[in-house]
Amino acid sequence: MESQRTFLFIGLLLVSFLLFTEWSKEQTAANADTSAVTQQVAGPANNDQADVPASSQADVPMQATVATRSVISVTTDVLAVKIDTRGGDIVEAKLLQHAETHGSDQPYLLLGEFEGKEYFAQSGLIGLNGPDASSQGRPVYQSEQTSYTLSGDELRVPLTFVDSKGVQFSKTFVFKPGQYDVALEYDVTNPTADPVQVQLYTQIKRTVQEKGSMVDQTYLGAAYGTSEEPYEKYSFSDMADANLNKNTQGGYVAFIQHYFVSAWVPGQEKNNTIYSSLRNNNSIIGAKGEATNIQANGTAQLTATYYMGPKDTDALEALHEDLDLTVDYGWLWFISQPLLNLLKFLYSIIGNWGLAIIAITLIVKTLLYPLTKAQYTSMAKMRMLQPKMQALKERYGDDRQKFGQAMMEMYRKEKVNPMGGCFPLLLQMPIFLALFYVFLESTELRHAEFMLWLTDLSSKDPYYVLPVLFGASMFLTQKLQPMTVTDPMQQKMMTWMPVIFSVFFIWFPSGLVLYWLVSNLISIAQMLYIYRGMEKKGMKVRG
Incomplete structure (x- = not known):
């Protein structure tokens, strides 16, 4: 699976989850309003x-x-x-x-x-x-x-x-x-x-x-x-x-x-x-x-x-x-509770909730580094196979069955797992969603200050700086991973994804956006480190 398609799938999965939660809330409110008699x-x-x-x-x-x-x-x-x-x-x-x-x-x-x-x-x-x-x-x-x-x-x-x-x-x-x-x-x-x-x-x-x-x-x-x-x-x-x-x-x-x-x-x-x-x-x-x-x-x-x-x-x-x-904490309470305990422990040492959020991001990303390495390595190998993939498409034309067989044989010979870039991202999603509930439910973060203009990590960024920076980090990630999808609709969606997420995150608690921004920046640093190591081995992983 190509990296952009995987990322697009994860993004749509997250947005769908949040929209479904909001729809459920509206249905509950509507049912209560129609069933109850309103009076002074x-x-x-x-x-x-x-x-x-x-x-x-x-x-x-x-x-x-x-x-x-x-x-x-x-x-x-x-x-x-x-x-x-x-x-x-x-x-x-x-x-x-x-x-x-x-x-x-x-x-x-x-x-x-x-x-x-x-x-x-x-x-x-x-x-x-x-x-x-x-x-x-x-x-x-x-x-x-x-x-x-x-x-x-x-x-x-x-x-x-x-x-x-x-x-x-x-x-x-x-x-x-x-x-x-x-x-x-x-x-x-x-x-x-x-x-x-x-x-x-x-x-x-x-x-x-x-x-x-x-x-x-x-x-x-x-x-x-x-x-x-x-x-x-x-x-x-x-x-x-x-x-x-x-x-x-x-x-x-x-x-x-x-x-x-x-x-x-x-x-x-x-x-x-x-x-x-x-x-x-x-x-x-x-x-x-x-x-x-x-x-x-x-x-x-x-x-x-x-x-x-x-x-x-x-x-x-x-x-x-x-x-x-x-x-x-929702159905991921067994992940949310340990994360909250870790966050409170970090705060007891650091004394600042914003810095505690950054620290827990570093810890989570460090623990997930083996998965991240497998993800980017798989993505890089998939990009290296793009010329061979295009040659197979030209050879077999519209014969999808033969094309699929040839593609799987190529993966076997090159020792590439086409799902290698997908599973690590999917495994990280429960952590992201668990933290989503931690930031929404934790009383400790209500009116918690960070620094500068971020005086309340439980409310949205008043100047929208974090959502814009998050969108910029997504855009930079895309630039570092050249687009390989060929479907025009998917290309347009990938191009607009940073803008969509920036707008979407305007209403999110700034503490949650801070976590995802720092997570993106760490991911970019890890990606560059992993790619540099692969290039030293003679593998051309960037176009």
């Missing part, structure tokens, strides 16, 4: 009984204690959270260590109301005597303070509610320094002479939303894990088609977006039901625990953990053995 989204003031899932038992109406509703502010070193006393939901979360946009002094708003949409973390107690199952609406909790600030090793934010029968409910959020996970503790005290039954639910509510460009985020939607399914995506369109209803021990539910994730992890020793719903353009994914009975004059505690923060694989895995899979 209600804010926390209407965050009521409509969000509460059905319990496993019939609901018993109860008269709730009259209380004034308020919003509680909680601040730690990494989080600024607001909790609505109606239901005790987390209705806003700002990540203090992550800027909203590059160079901004505003922290990133992960949960909350923005652009007519809402994203909340909800939890409560349903069942026969659960306060969230009341026909009067969700309970309004009492709080001793309207604001809390973490100052020690732990910050406890207690909310209390007493129902009409005197049953006491204490909902406590536990924050710790440096952590994006928050423990939830529900303490139920039953001073009555009758047993009480409650059922804990934890869920995430998010307005149906289209994701942006493919290079902005790989997946926007829900996900869950069970004892049999470690990680399953459940998109907005999936919710529109059917409601989830899966029983499992342990498990988790999550909402995933570019660089960030929120997830509820219920008690892993309990049997839980993973569920979903889509109503009024609002999607919900959650987990319901088993019904818990509290005997007369008895107490019980129900617990869960909520994570709201960056896609930190170590922190996520510490909460649940499969939760780190929400850092989705």
Whole structure:
């Protein structure tokens, strides 16, 4: 196979993969839009009984204690959270260590109301005597303070509610320094002479939303894990088609977006039901625990953990053995994860993400050098056989069968593998695609600076310098490998390939374009070195 045809095939394969991914995203968004009913989204003031899932038992109406509703502010070193006393939901979360946009002094708003949409973390107690199952609406909790600030090793934010029968409910959020996970503790005290039954639910509510460009985020939607399914995506369109209803021990539910994730992890020793719903353009994914009975004059505690923060694989895995899979590297995760670990290790030594990218490129290209040498050697030998190939074409004319037999005999005598230039390139493609997901999914690269004008390796080059240089490197590669294809259409496509890729890479993260530019430059240097060695042996490999 001729080098230009091989390169053209690889380029078209890559473009086809990216276009197919984008088409899949558009189809998912379109299905969700047509299945959901769009309306004005209600804010926390209407965050009521409509969000509460059905319990496993019939609901018993109860008269709730009259209380004034308020919003509680909680601040730690990494989080600024607001909790609505109606239901005790987390209705806003700002990540203090992550800027909203590059160079901004505003922290990133992960949960909350923005652009007519809402994203909340909800939890409560349903069942026969659960306060969230009341026909009067969700309970309004009492709080001793309207604001809390973490100052020690732990910050406890207690909310209390007493129902009409005197049953006491204490909902406590536990924050710790440096952590994006928050423990939830529900303490139920039953001073009555009758047993009480409650059922804990934890869920995430998010307005149906289209994701942006493919290079902005790989997946926007829900996900869950069970004892049999470690990680399953459940998109907005999936919710529109059917409601989830899966029983499992342990498990988790999550909402995933570019660089960030929120997830509820219920008690892993309990049997839980993973569920979903889509109503009024609002999607919900959650987990319901088993019904818990509290005997007369008895107490019980129900617990869960909520994570709201960056896609930190170590922190996520510490909460649940499969939760780190929400850092989705696609089907090449087994290559992406080691590459990310190597990239982080290089950064710990160098201290600059751009230089770490260059270093990992050098390492990858060095490890692949034997394949690269085989590739260019095969290409050079194929070019040397072009005169003999043309002579065979003239001898056999339109007799393709005889021409093919003669060509294979020539390859055998000259000891040339016509696929020698193709297989090495194909073997390198998984590494390129794995790095594609690394640059898109790695929170560490968000707003990472390099030098000069490259102040954010997670976004496109603002001046398009890297895409232009990448196109120039492709053009130089073509010049160093004289075109041997004879088909006019293929010749035109090869001629325009540098321009096409330069335009295509304008929207790619600059860190990814930097990797491919450096990879091309190293390939050019390796090609010249290999060709010089062949020429010293008397082989004319360049025209």
